[in-house]
Structure formats: structure tokens, C-alpha cells
Amino acid sequence: MEPPKGFPERTSNYLKDVGIDVSDKTVLIGGIGTLGSRIARDLARFNFKKIVLVDFDYVGPENVGYQCYHSEEVGRPKVEALAERLNKYHPWTHLEGVYMEVFTPSGLVSLSSLKEFARLVEKSDAVVTAFDTLPPRATALLLSVKFDKKYIDAGLGVTRGYVKYLKEGYCPICGKVWEEKVRYYTNPNLAEAVAALASQAVLHALSGRSWPSEISLNLEEPYRAFLASDVRNEGCPLCSGEVKKLRIEDVPEYLIKNIY
Numbered sequence: 001m002e003p004p005k006g007f008p009e010r011t012s013n014y015l016k017d018v019g020i021d022v023s024d025k026t027v028l029i030g031g032i033g034t035l036g037s038r039i040a041r042d043l044a045r046f047n048f049k050k051i052v053l054v055d056f057d058y059v060g061p062e063n064v065g066y067q068c069y070h071s072e073e074v075g076r077p078k079v080e081a082l083a084e085r086l087n088k089y090h091p092w093t094h095l096e097g098v099y100m101e102v103f104t105p106s107g108l109v110s111l112s113s114l115k116e117f118a119r120l121v122e123k124s125d126a127v128v129t130a131f132d133t134l135p136p137r138a139t140a141l142l143l144s145v146k147f148d149k150k151y152i153d154a155g156l157g158v159t160r161g162y163v164k165y166l167k168e169g170y171c172p173i174c175g176k177v178w179e180e181k182v183r184y185y186t187n188p189n190l191a192e193a194v195a196a197l198a199s200q201a202v203l204h205a206l207s208g209r210s211w212p213s214e215i216s217l218n219l220e221e222p223y224r225a226f227l228a229s230d231v232r233n234e235g236c237p238l239c240s241g242e243v244k245k246l247r248i249e250d251v252p253e254y255l256i257k258n259i260y
């Protein structure tokens with residue numbers, strides 16, 4: 001199918017103007033709920049080589065409109081529905097949906113699923129996590145450090161959201177500034193703004209540009225809605241150099257020892 005004229009050309013012009021080229025880059029998005037489905041939609045507008053969506057949830061009636069899902073997609077795996085629709089709307093970017101529960105030591109998933117996820121991380125240039133819990137983020141962070149990939153973590157509370165970026169001297173997991181309880185509802189405008197920022201972080205990270213280690217957003221405080229800083233932290237075992245030498249077989253034990 002011939003890509004529709006207009007959008008890809010205009011986006012290419014913008015990317016050329018700012019000196020960003022992601023046409024040979026692959027990005028993995030882990031968790032495609034309220035935030036991740038929007039990040040996928042936002043990134044699909046750029047001409048990535050590939051966008052891989054990882055999730056194990058099905059589209060429910062409560063997701064329609066609130067997350068980026070349509071009513072006729074209820075009952076389908078989210079990865080399948082979203083990849084299919086975004087491939088149709090943005091045919092210049094190839095999206096692949098992988099139905100998979102990301103390995104966590106407390107889960108019931110197997111070593112083979114961990115190996116499969118590790119392969120996906122290894123083949124990507126950047127990993128974005130938007131899971132609603134910490135354990136799969138920890139697995140994704142560890143594998144991103146191991147395979148030397150860009151790693152961005154985004155999260156949403158009811159009124160506050162954040163984008164965190166793994167860089168020298170700073171780790172998104174051990175550098176928790178605040179922890180918001182998962183409530184499964186948020187300000188939809190906040191979800192849009194955090195998704196847009198996370199997508200922008202990916203573009204910058206993959207172009208070798210600087211990006212703050214932490215950005216927090218609170219749209220209920222319009223005069224200080226946006227706070228960006230380059231904080232540093234001590235680092236944790238998950239982002240230490242020793243994970244680079246870990247065999248995948250040893251990752252489950254390492255995670256249990258260091259995050260539980």
C-alpha cells in the first residue's frame with residue numbers, strides 16, 4: 001500500500017530541520033495501557049524502522065476511548081489490535097505486536113519467556129516501559145543495561161506523571177523521587193502530555209542528544225506544571241556494570257536477590 005501523502009513528508013521535513021533520523025532504529029514499548037498505547041500512537045508518527053509492542057492484556061470495554069482502543073477491538077489482545085490499526089494509519093512505520101507477559105520473579109512465567117524478551121531488547125535500540133507495576137520495569141531496566149540500550153521509563157498517577165531516562169550516574173528505578181499508587185484512572189490530558197514527552201525523549205536519546213534524567217508533570221499546578229532536572233543517584237544492582245556479564249539463566253536469581 002502506498003503511504004498516504006502529507007504526514008510522512010511533513011514529519012520528515014521536521015526531523016530534517018532538527019537533525020533527527022530514526023529511520024534505522026527499533027524501539028520496544030513494554031506495557032500498552034493508558035500511557036503505553038499513547039506512546040505507541042505518538043511514536044508511530046515518526047519513521048522508525050520498527051516499533052515492537054509488548055503486553056499480555058486484552059482490550060476491555062473500560063479501555064475504549066480511555067486508552068487508545070476502539071469498541072470493535074474489545075476482546076482482542078491489545079498488542080494485536082494496536083499494531084494492526086497503527087500499521088494501517090501509519091504505514092511508513094512497521095509495528096509488531098508481541099503477546100507476552102514480561103518475566104518477573106514473582107510471576108508464573110518461564111525462563112523461555114525471559115529469553116524471548118531478552119532477544120527483543122537486544123534487537124532494539126531503545127526500550128520504553130509504561131507498565132503499571134515495578135517488577136517488569138526492573139526486568140526491562142536490567143536487560144537494557146546488559147545490552148547497552150537506551151532506556152526510558154514513564155509513569156502516571158492521578159494528577160502527576162513522570163518521564164525518567166537512564167544515563168550515566170542516574171537510574172530510573174533506584175532514583176524513585178516519588179511513588180504513585182496505581183489507581184487505573186488519571187487526568188487524560190496528563191496521559192497525553194506524558195506520552196508526548198516520553199516519545200520526545202526517545203527521539204532525543206536515539207539521536208545522541210541530551211535529555212534530563214527526570215521530568216515530572218503536574219497539570220493541576222499550571223505555573224509549575226513541568227519540572228525537569230538532571231538529578232543523580234547512587235545506582236542500584238540492576239543498573240550496575242555487573243549485569244553486563246550476567247547470563248540470562250542467572251537473571252531470575254539476580255532479580256530476586258536484588259529487588260525482593
Ligand SMILES: [Zn+2]
Nearest residue numbers: 171174236239
Ligand atoms: Zn539502578
